[in-house]
Structures are given as structure tokens and as C-alpha cells.
Amino acid sequence: MNRTDRLYAIREELRRAGTQGRTAEQLATTYEVSTRTIKRDVAALQHSGFPIWARLGRTGRYVVDPAATLPPVNFTDAEASGLAAAIAAHRGQPFDDQARAALVKVLGVMDPQARLRTAALTERIWIDHATVDADARTRRAVEQSLRDKRVLSLRYRGGEGVVSDRRVDPQILAFTRDHWYLVARCREREGIRWFRLDRIVRAQITSEPSVDEPVENIGAPPASAAAVADV
Template identity: 40%
Template sequence: MKRAERLHALTEMLRRHGARGCSAERMAREFSVSVRTVKRDLAALERSGTPIWSRPGPGGGYGLAVGSSLPPVTLSSAQAVALLAAVAANPDAPYNDLARAGVAKILDVVDPRTRARAEELAARVWVDAPVSASRAVRSALEEALADQRVVRVRYTTAAGQTTTRDIEPVLFASREGRWFLIGWCRLREAMRWFALERVERATVLAEERSGHTVQEVGEPPRTSHPVSGVRSTR
């Protein structure tokens, strides 16, 4: 990790630890550098105006001053491009349009130099994204899950059988490059996986779903995990 990226990451790590702070030793382990290097980086952040406090002794550490005017988000150009690539490469991912809008907001508030570097780097990252499913279909499925309401779909199975069925949505899942809606199928009276590209139409009904849970779906595939678990301090 380059020093500029490490300074960004250090700031975000301190922000996440809040009032309890974080020890130099822990930061050194996290970034695979020496404690001396961490302290040198923290001193550089202080000189740049980052409001860092320090607490000596056992249980001490470093943190960000409460009520400081530090911007809510800081990104390196590489981090910005990582976000751009993630949303561009996954057009079928749930709430992708919202993710694109969020990334645009972030890029609007980063400093002009970082934004320019991100745009230059982004031009050298190509993605081969699959053709997206119908925007109207995806919007309906996203709304149904977010609002916990029943969705009526016209669905064609892999065997070519087309049916209209009501689904109580439970979660979205990605598997082997494909996106699925998992929910209680009232037609089959069972939990089913529905490939998004096989949903021809989707209409959100006024009826709320009856309360089927993620636990009923079972354990995720071995290579899968909830996006809430995707969190890094780097």
C-alpha cells in the first residue's frame, strides 16, 4: 500500500473507532508497518490539519476529535476507481442504479486533483459486463424487497415453462456470476431461487409479505456471504 493510500486508510480507521480510539500497535499490525511508521503517518495527518487526539499509557491510543470538521468521506484515486469498476461490472446487482448515484455524489465532493486522477485511471480499466435485465423488472423486485411486499412475476424456468406467481421476497443472492431473488413462492408453497434474467415482468402488490425469514433459506453457498460482512480497514 502506498503512503498516500495508507494515510487515507488510517483516517478512516480512526473515524470508525470513534471516541474509544485505536492503539498505534493495532494500526501497525493492520497495515503491516512498524509502530514508528504509524506514528510518523499520524504526525503527517496532524500537520495537514486532521484533528487527531492522543492518550498515553495503558489503554491509550489515537482518535479523531469529536465535532471536528473533517469531511465525511475521503478517498484516494484508486479507491474511487474501485467503486466505479464495481458498479460498472455488476449492472444486474440489486440497487445498482442507487450505487451509481452514490458514487457520483462521492466523486462530486472529492478534491479536483483526486477526481482528475481517478478519471484518468478509470479510462484504463475495462469491464465486460453482461447485458442487464429489464430496468423495470429490477426496480419492482428491489422495491418489493425493500418495502417487504409481495411481488407478482411472470417467470420462465430453465425447462421453458412460463408461469405467473406471487413471491414473498426474502433476499437477493449472487451465485456463479448470476443474480437471483430468493423468496417464498406461493405457487409452489416453498422457498425458491428465481434467476433475475428469467423474470419477464414484475409488479409490486399492496400486500405485505407474511414473515418468511433468511433462516428459512438456509446457509449461503460456501463462497457467498452477506454484503454487510464486506468491510475492510484498508
């Protein structure tokens, strides 16, 4: 397990532990690292703003502020399985990592019996993961640039195989014709362009703020398309 995954796992483990918390030794055993590594990881989480505090005493424990945990969630096993199926079908696509993190949080606060029923049901839902549009680094750069409103520096291979460098203002992520596209204002071409994610050779976020275009200037979506917010 790499450090990023371990930090996330520790955070969710402490959420699930609630007021009982976990000792550094327990976490070290769970993640097969030293207690010194666990203490560094906890310090990194605290530095990032995650509300962990240390309970003093002979068997001191790390505890998460109750305000950081979700209230009881009354998802049924069918609802949670539907979310799991949708997220599994979306694997490798934009905001996949965030969707899976959200599902872990939902499962972590469900009633234990409902969680067991969900596990049994999802074992009987199979998804083919053969299609992935872009590599993870490209996808994450596109996600972050859209979320943080930053200009994106692209190296892009067009349909004819010609590679060019572009600086773009991200506007929309669109899925159509079996591919994901970044719809962006290209500063070199001075207009809206559609960039297929699997043709982006390299994507780097810049520190320059991007400029949002009015939706009406971007063009009409496909007749069958709709914003996620409208689903």
C-alpha cells in the same frame, strides 16, 4: 435526457453549487430546456422533500440546504477508482442505479485534484459489460419489493420453458453460478423458491406487505457465498 435523469442531474448540480446556487436560466441552458420546465422540475423536487429554497433578488437563485450536502470526503484517487471499477462491473445488476448515484455524490465532494487523478486512473480500467441478467424494469421491481417489503407478482419462465404466474414474498437477492436469483417464498407452492432474474418475464409490485422468513428457514447458502454486509 428524460425527466427522471434531469431531476437527478439538477439535484446534484445544486448540491455542487453550494451556497452560490444556480439561476433558473443557468439550469435551463445546461439542460437545454425552458425556464418554465426548470421551475416545474424544482417544484417537483421540493414536493418530494428535497430541501431547495429560492433566494430572492434581481438574480434569484435556487440553493440547497447545506444540511443536504455531504461533509468533506477524504477518498484517495485509488479508493474512488476502486469504487468506480466495482460499480462498472456491476452495471445492469441489482441496485446498479443506486450505486452509480452514490458514486456521483462521492466524486462531487472530493478535492478537485483528487477527482482529476481519479478520472485519469479510471480511464485505464476497462470493464466488459456483455453480461446482463434481467431487464431494467424487472430489476427495479425486484429491488423495490425487497426494500419496501411488498409482495411481488411474477410471471416466470421455468427451466423447461413453462410460464407460470406467482405471488411471492421476497427474501434474498443472491448471485451464484453466474446468475442473479430472487430467493422468495412462493405463495402458490407454499415454500422457498429460487427465481433466476433473467427468466422473470414480468414483475409487478403489489400493495400487500410481504412476510420475512427467518434466515434459517431459507436454506444454506453456497459454501463460497457471504452477505454483502460481511464483505
